[in-house]
Amino acid sequence: MNPSLQGYFQAAKAVWEGLPPVTRFGALDQHTLKTYLPQLQRWEDPIINGFYDTLFSHPATRSVFREGERAMREQVLRHWYRRTITGPFNLEYFAWQILVGQVHQTRGISKGQVMVMWGWLTEQIWQLSHISLPIDEADQLTMAWMRLANSIKAMAADERLEAYLQSLEQQSGANPRILQSAAVSWLEEQSKGSNRS
């Protein structure tokens, strides 16, 4: 594996290990997402459309996007959502989420803007699950989603991780954007392999 890519894995592992296990996304949560996969799949369209309707309805978030970019962004988020609801939730997945965070930073999107969209996603899961499932099952699904969201947000919020990745990029001399693209492609290939096994 590319030594810089290895660094992303180590960084994800370090953040993960610093989180108390009860707060992290765990085996029971994985099982819950698997149980309600048919529902999560049905909610894909309202979630993807609503996500971008929200970002495009506010000037400060609308201004981030280039002319004609929305269709491509929706397609990428759709891919991300499908991978997120099906798992597997391994170190590769979490390292990929760190890279996604870096991509946002490169585009000048604030952590605050990303965090509130995590909140928005969680509200949608809460609402949709409470409309279509018995209350205890809806609560269980929402809690599993929240622990997933919290685990990813914890990585995105970690300042030491950012400093570490920056120094890694400086030392390797790699262009961060090229490194990110290569890493995302590599991780996606790995995920396809894991899904097949």
Ligand code: HEM
């Ligand atoms: C829950 C929060 C969010 C998630 C899960 C998410 C997910 C993603 C993913 C998976 C990518 C593709 C990364 C890659 O492989 O290159 C991406 C890129 C992007 N996202 Fe987000 N996003 C979130 C929040 C936001 C927000 C708040 C904005 C704008 C205000 C935004 C705008 C963009 C843009 C412009 C790109 C393209 C970056 C580039 O390639 O230059 N995203 N996002």
